Structures are given as structure tokens and as C-alpha cells.
Amino acid sequence: xxxxxxxxxxxxxxxxxxxxxxxxxxxxxxxxxxxxxxxxxxxxxxxxxxxxxxxxxxxxxxxxxxxxxxxxxxxxxxxxxxxxxxxxxxxxxxxxxxxxxxxxxxxxxxxxxxxxxxxxxxxxxxxxxxxxxxxxxxxxxxxxxxxxxxxxxxxxxxxxxxxxxxxxxxxxxxxxxxxxxxxxxxxxxxxxxxxxxxxxxxxxxxxxxxxxxxxxxxxxxxxxxxxxxxxxxxxxxxxxxxxxxxxxxxxxxxxxxxxxxxxxxxxxxxxxxxxxxxxxxxxxxxxxxxxxxxxxxxxxxxxxxxxxxxxxxxxxxxxxxxxxxxxxxxxxxxxxxxxxxxxxxxxxxxxxxxxxxxxxxxxxxxxxxxxxxxxxxxxxxxxxxxxxxxxxxxxxxxxxxxxxxxxxxxxxxxxxxxxxxxxxxxxxxxxxxxx
Numbered sequence: 001x002x003x004x005x006x007x008x009x010x011x012x013x014x015x016x017x018x019x020x021x022x023x024x025x026x027x028x029x030x031x032x033x034x035x036x037x038x039x040x041x042x043x044x045x046x047x048x049x050x051x052x053x054x055x056x057x058x059x060x061x062x063x064x065x066x067x068x069x070x071x072x073x074x075x076x077x078x079x080x081x082x083x084x085x086x087x088x089x090x091x092x093x094x095x096x097x098x099x100x101x102x103x104x105x106x107x108x109x110x111x112x113x114x115x116x117x118x119x120x121x122x123x124x125x126x127x128x129x130x131x132x133x134x135x136x137x138x139x140x141x142x143x144x145x146x147x148x149x150x151x152x153x154x155x156x157x158x159x160x161x162x163x164x165x166x167x168x169x170x171x172x173x174x175x176x177x178x179x180x181x182x183x184x185x186x187x188x189x190x191x192x193x194x195x196x197x198x199x200x201x202x203x204x205x206x207x208x209x210x211x212x213x214x215x216x217x218x219x220x221x222x223x224x225x226x227x228x229x230x231x232x233x234x235x236x237x238x239x240x241x242x243x244x245x246x247x248x249x250x251x252x253x254x255x256x257x258x259x260x261x262x263x264x265x266x267x268x269x270x271x272x273x274x275x276x277x278x279x280x281x282x283x284x285x286x287x288x289x290x291x292x293x294x295x296x297x298x299x300x301x302x303x304x305x306x307x308x309x310x311x312x313x314x315x316x317x318x319x320x321x322x323x324x325x326x327x328x329x330x331x332x333x334x335x336x337x338x339x340x341x342x343x344x345x346x347x348x349x350x351x352x353x354x355x356x357x358x359x360x361x362x363x364x365x366x367x368x369x370x371x372x373x374x375x376x377x378x379x380x381x382x383x384x385x386x387x388x389x390x391x392x393x394x395x396x397x398x399x400x401x402x403x404x405x406x407x408x409x410x411x412x413x414x415x416x417x418x419x420x421x422x423x424x425x426x427x428x429x430x431x432x433x434x435x
Contacts, residue, residue, distance in 0.1 A: 037065045038325050040332055043093035044070050045078040047286045048149065048315075049349030053341055057332060064328060072290075074262065075099055079398060085320075086112045092320045094329035095336075098146055100314045101397045103135060106145065108395060110138050113145040114319040119330045121147065127339060131390045132354040136316050146316025147337040150351035151388055152281035153381040154211055154310040156185075156303045157288055159199075159296075160373065162276040166195035172375060176304040182212060182246050185306040189255040192276060200257030203275045205247050205412045206405045207261050211279035213243035215310030218389035225401060225429065226394025232433045234404065235426045244408075244425070248418040251411055258412055267291050279305070281312040282381040286349035289371045302375040311388045314354065352381045359385050396433050403428035 042050070054066045070078055079102055085091035086109070098106055106112070116136075121144050125133050132148040156179075160170040168191065169175055179185035189201035202208060217224045217239040224240060227233045234240055250256060257275045259266040269275060270291035278284065280302060288300060317333045319326055335341055342353035343363050350369070353359055359382050367378035394400070407425035410416040416424060 037063050038328060039065045039067055040095065040325060040329055041093035042066060042068045042095045042097075042332075043078070043082065044068060044097040045073045045075045045099070046283065047072060047290065047349040047351075048097065049286065049345035049347070049351060050336060050341075052348060053336060053344045056344075057335055064332070066332070069093060075398075076402070086322075089322050092322055094323040094325055095317050095319055095333050097149070097315045098318055099398075100135070100316075101393045101401065103146070103316060104393055104397065105395050106318070107138055110143045110145055112320060112322075113143075114321055114323075114326050114330065115142075116144040116147065116319070116330065116333075117142070119327075121330075121334070124334065127337075127355050127357060129354050129356060129386060129388075131388075132314070135390065146318040147333055148354040149315045149317060149337055149342070150283060150313065150345070151354045151385060152214075152283065152311045152313030153352050153385055153388065154215065154305045154312050155280045155282075155380055156277050156305050157280035157284065157300055157372065158277045158303060159273065159275075159299055160301050161299050162197055162199050162273065163192075165197045166192045166276070168192065168195075170301070172301050172303050172373075175301070179303075179306040182306045183249075186249055186253055186255065189250070189277075190253055193254055197276070199273060200275045201255040201277060202250070203257055203266060203269065203278045204259050204261045205251050205256045206408050207279045208250060208256075209243055209247040209405065209408050210401075211281075211305065211310065211312055212246050212307070213239060214312050214391050215305070215307050216242050217391045218310055219308055222389070223392040223394075225397055225404070226392065226433075228392050230394055232394070232400065232430055234400065234429045240404075244418075244422060247408060248411065248421075252418075256412055260409065270296070279312075282346075282350050282352035282377070283313050284350075285369060285372060285377065286351070297371045298373050300371065301373040302369075302377065302380055304380070309384055309388070311390065313351075350377070352385060356386060394433075396435075399432040399435070400429045403432045 058064055058066055082092060082096055128148045132151065136144050136146040136148060158175060163170045178188045192201045213224055221237055221239050225232065225234050257269060259269045270288065271293055317337055319329045319333060323329050339355045339357040342355045342358040343361055345351050346353055346364060353364060358364055364378045364382055368374045369377045404425045407421045411418055411421040
């Protein structure tokens with residue numbers, strides 16, 4: 001889901017996840033009772049929307065029990081655990097979710113995963129957007145380590161009540177007209193701040209930075225922190241610098257609430273109506289609903305993103321070789337990533353399908369979201385999804401991204417000037433890539 005992409009949750013959720021991992025044991029696929037149903041463990045982060053799909057699958061396969069670990073968990077916590085499990089040869093689930101920014105890193109060791117091409121997956125190629133399918137392949141094209149789940153798409157989710165309080169338009173089409181460019185978004189934010197609603201215009205500078213970067217990179221170079229030859233290009237890719245400079249303008253204009261993305265304060269800010277807009281890939285709708293709660297239903301809506309489209313998020317499902325039930329895990333992964341599975345996940349939590357068939361299905365194309373004022377989410381996120389431009393992410397994308405966003409955060413908090421922050425971003429990113 002992308003998430004996620006970094007899709008993360010507060011410390012209380014992490015504690016719950018840790019407890020779940022302990023009770024689930026050290027390895028995936030261990031059967032509770034000899035001779036009983038086999039147990040398939042699915043490791044995820046964020047909200048993949050699989051609960052109902054699990055129930056359907058188990059009803060059709062009474063010999064299978066499915067246990068999901070890590071729902072809602074922090075990608076920065078999830079990924080190191082998965083890396084450790086793979087290195088140790090034990091502990092990973094029978095199916096593991098791999099976020100797009102980490103895929104290259106895991107593909108560097110393809111022997112950790114079952115080659116899905118050896119199990120009929122080649123017949124499924126037409127069920128995925130071409131670039132999504134190719135992302136799961138090793139460089140030589142001989143191994144498929146993962147089947148695609150979602151793609152991101154990007155919009156802006158906003159609080160209608162706060163916009164009304166600030167004297168701004170509230171209807172989504174009119175709101176979209178406010179910001180054809182990011183500079184227009186900033187100008188709108190300045191009007192919002194001047195209205196003194198008691199809320200900030202946006203949640204966090206890092207989320208906006210990542211949105212601008214992926215949008216700009218997708219429309220220009222096709223890569224972000226690494227070029228396609230694996231070179232670190234933080235300081236030479238104009239897409240990174242453009243995203244940085246625009247984000248510095250946002251910070252300088254006083255638009256950010258400075259809520260550290262995915263922190264407890266960030267989660268609480270949703271319920272307390274502390275900000276008016278948030279960069280919103282499709283999967284973020286489920287995060288917003290979960291964080292803001294039922295009381296905010298109908299107070300949120302969705303407008304177009306400034307600039308020209310973009311993609312943030314998306315994952316793949318892989319089957320580690322250490323699984324004791326590889327054949328059964330492969331069949332479940334195929335089901336979850338099928339058009340039906342992707343439609344079900346979208347209905348549950350909002351991740352946008354990577355299946356052309358699912359995108360064309362009326363269940364997606366004509367779908368609305370009651371929580372977001374009946375916004376036509378299928379049209380907003382689905383239109384143009386087939387032509388989304390992927391952004392290449394290098395072998396240590398997550399570590400590099402973390403350092404750059406940490407530098408954005410220090411400027412946001414007033415600890416560094418933009419120039420000092422940029423120097424830190426470049427220096428620390430290169431150090432992270434070299435480890």
C-alpha cells in the first residue's frame with residue numbers, strides 16, 4: 001500500500017504489533033494443531049484492507065487459517081524486522097508485503113524469495129499495469145519476487161468545515177481551482193492562515209515534500225534519490241532540489257502544523273481538527289478515516305493535487321523461501337492481488353488497484369466514499385491511473401529518504417536554516433547510502 005509509502009502508526013499501535021509478533025511466534029506458517037488447518041501468516045504494514053478477503057478465502061478453503069501480523073504498523077519498524085527474518089532464515093510470514101521504496105533492496109537478494117514465475121505467475125502478467133509487473137521482476141527478468149498490490153495516485157484531502165471558517169470555497173471542484181500549481185497552493189494557505197481559524201493549513205512539511213518530489217520526478221527524470229544506474233543523485237537531480245525549494249517556501253510561509261508525520265501528535269491532530277489539508281495518495285484515505293474517527297465523517301473532502309498528477313505508494317506481496325507452506329501461500333497471494341482482491345481492498349481501506357481490470361470495473365470507476373462527503377474516489381484516483389509514471393527508487397532508498405526528510409524536519413522546527421538543512425540532507429543521505 002505505499003504507503004505508506006510510509007504508512008505508520010503511533011507507539012501504542014506499535015506496542016500492540018510487537019505483542020502480536022511475540023504471540024504469533026518466531027516463524028510464519030506454523031500449524032497450531034497437527035492434522036488441523038494449516039496456518040498462513042501474512043506480514044503487512046499500514047492498512048491493506050484484507051480482513052474481508054481473508055474471511056472469503058478461508059470460507060472457500062477450510063483447510064487454511066490466515067493470521068495477519070503488523071496491521072497499521074510503522075514501515076520503519078516493519079522493514080528492519082523483515083530484513084532480520086530473511087537473513088536469519090526464519091521468522092518471516094508465509095506472505096510478506098514489500099513497499100515500493102524497498103523493493104530494489106530486497107530484489108538484490110532474490111534467493112530469499114520463491115520465484116513466482118515457476119508457479120504459473122507468468123499467466124497473470126496482463127492482470128497488472130505493465131510497470132507494476134516489471135517492478136516485481138529481478139534485473140535479468142528471470143525471477144518474479146512479488147505480485148503487485150496497489151498504486152498511489154495523489155490528491156489533496158481537506159476539511160470543508162475549516163475552509164468554510166476561513167472564508168474559502170468548500171466544494172471540491174472550486175477548491176481544486178484554487179491551486180493549479182504549488183505556488184497557488186501556498187497562496188491559498190497564506191489566505192487560510194490570515195483567517196486565524198486556530199488550525200494550520202497542512203499537517204507536516206515532510207508529507208508535502210515527498211508528494212512534490214515524486215510528482216516532479218515522475219514528470220521529469222523518472223528517478224528521485226538514485227539514478228537508474230544506482231548512483232546517489234540527491235544533490236544533482238533537479239527534481240529533489242525543486243521539491244526542497246518549494247517545501248522551504250511552504251515552511252517559510254508558516255503553513256505547517258509541524259506535526260511529525262505518523263507520530264502520536266500527528267494522529268491526535270486529526271481528531272482535534274488541527275490542520276486543514278494533507279497530501280493524499282489513495283491509501284491515505286483509510287489512514288485519515290482511522291485517525292479522524294467517525295465524528296469527522298462528511299467533514300472531509302478530496303480535491304485535485306497541485307501540479308500534474310503523481311504517484312506515491314504501492315507494494316508487492318512476496319513468498320519467502322523459508323515458508324513451510326509455499327504452494328498454499330502462493331495461491332493466497334494470487335487471490336489477494338487478483339482484480340477481485342484489489343477491488344475488495346479498495347472498498348475496505350482505499351488502496352488504488354494496480355490491475356487494469358479492477359480499475360475499469362464499475363466497483364472502482366463509479367465508486368464514492370461516504371466518509372469524504374461522497375467524493376467520487378474512483379474517478380479522482382482512478383482517472384489517469386493507467387498512465388501513472390513510476391519513479392525509480394534505488395537500493396537504499398528508504399534510508400536515504402529518511403535522512404532527507406529528517407533535514408526537512410529540522411528546518412520545519414527552526415533548528416536549521418534552509419541552506420544548512422540542504423547541506424545536512426546531502427551529507428547524511430550519502431552517508432546512509434554508503435553504509
